[in-house]
Amino acid sequence: MSNELEAFIEYITVTKALSQKSVAAYKSDLLFFEEKLQKPLIELDTKLLFTALEAYDNKRTLNRKLSSINAFFDFCYKSQFLEEKNKIRLSKIPKLLPKFLSYEDIQNGLALIDRSTWIGLRDYALILFLYASGARISEALELGRSDIEGEWLHIRHAKGDKERIVPLAAVAEKAIEAYLQASGFETEHLWCNYRGGKLSRISAYKITQKYLGVSPHVLRHSYATSLIRGGADLRVVQELLGHASLLTTQIYTHIQKQDLKDTVNVYHPITKEQL
Known part of the structure; x- marks a missing residue:
């Protein structure tokens, strides 16, 4: 070096x-x-x-x-190692709409899970949790049981070492309680593998892929998409996702614009006129 x-x-x-x-x-x-x-x-x-x-x-x-x-x-x-400031132009990347699932898609996937075992209860709770919190999978896997405080989730291992607190839906909290009670493990890890150790990233991927056909990150996009479609303020969504810049969150405005366009096409009479 x-x-x-x-x-x-x-x-x-x-x-x-x-x-x-x-x-x-x-x-x-x-x-x-x-x-x-x-x-x-x-x-x-x-x-x-x-x-x-x-x-x-x-x-x-x-x-x-x-x-x-x-x-x-x-x-x-x-640092005066160079006399001139070099800068190489970056390649322009088209803004692609992130892949997401509807709430109905997620419900259909959850219906496939056999909740008669603690593993099934864990898989059910994990999918609900990711959709209800918008947490990155890396953040989710580092969570301890004490990081859920009532209806609030304390994400301590966020990207960029920035902590944040987000609300957690009661249905997700209830699913987590059922899974933890059924697992019987005495461990601080929130998400456990079948031995009671910390769930791995590849295992989490296999869970969401098995029931939803997507990676865990798609559930984060689905969370943001649901909020934007519901009318949430972009800056609130930025805070909930833990984005350092609003520019990162603005990709979801494409969803909002498409919804507006679809609404006009369905309800405005002029769109039915033939040229």
Whole structure:
């Protein structure tokens, strides 16, 4: 690792106090370029960088790596390692509507679960919980039993190490109580595997895939979509989801606009006129 890169990693770790995951992502991205091209990153020109990026067809992956490079170059310029500030233009990504399920879809999936066993009660409770809280699966799996305080959920291991408190629907709380009582495990983990240990991410994925045919993250999108369609304020949804920026939450306004368009098409008489 070059001296400049080492200084950058120390800067984002200590001064910027980024999370361990963010630091690891930056380090992985930037080391990739130094190791692939066998030169200090600060000596790479734009042509060499794009040569290294040719293997990436996915625009989101490409932009993440370019963002890491730009952050590094910005640090080097401010630290006077570079005389000129380099910045590489990011690839434009179309705003895609996130996949989501309707409440009816989720109810249909829940109806498939055999709740005569504690495993079935757990699967039922987990799906209800994810839809009722909008929690990321990484946040959900780190929860302890004490993090549910009545009708409130305390998410302590949120993205960016930012805690938040969100209301939890009574039906989800009741399902969780039934699952915990039936499991019989004496553990602080909220979501347990069949041995009583902490449920893994892959196991959680298998549960939602089995009954709903989607990943756990789709339930987070479904939560946000239901709120927006119900008329919730965008900034309230931002707070509930734990988004650092309102720009991240604004992708759900596409759903609202589509609902408005559908309403006009159904109810306005002029849309029935033939040209």
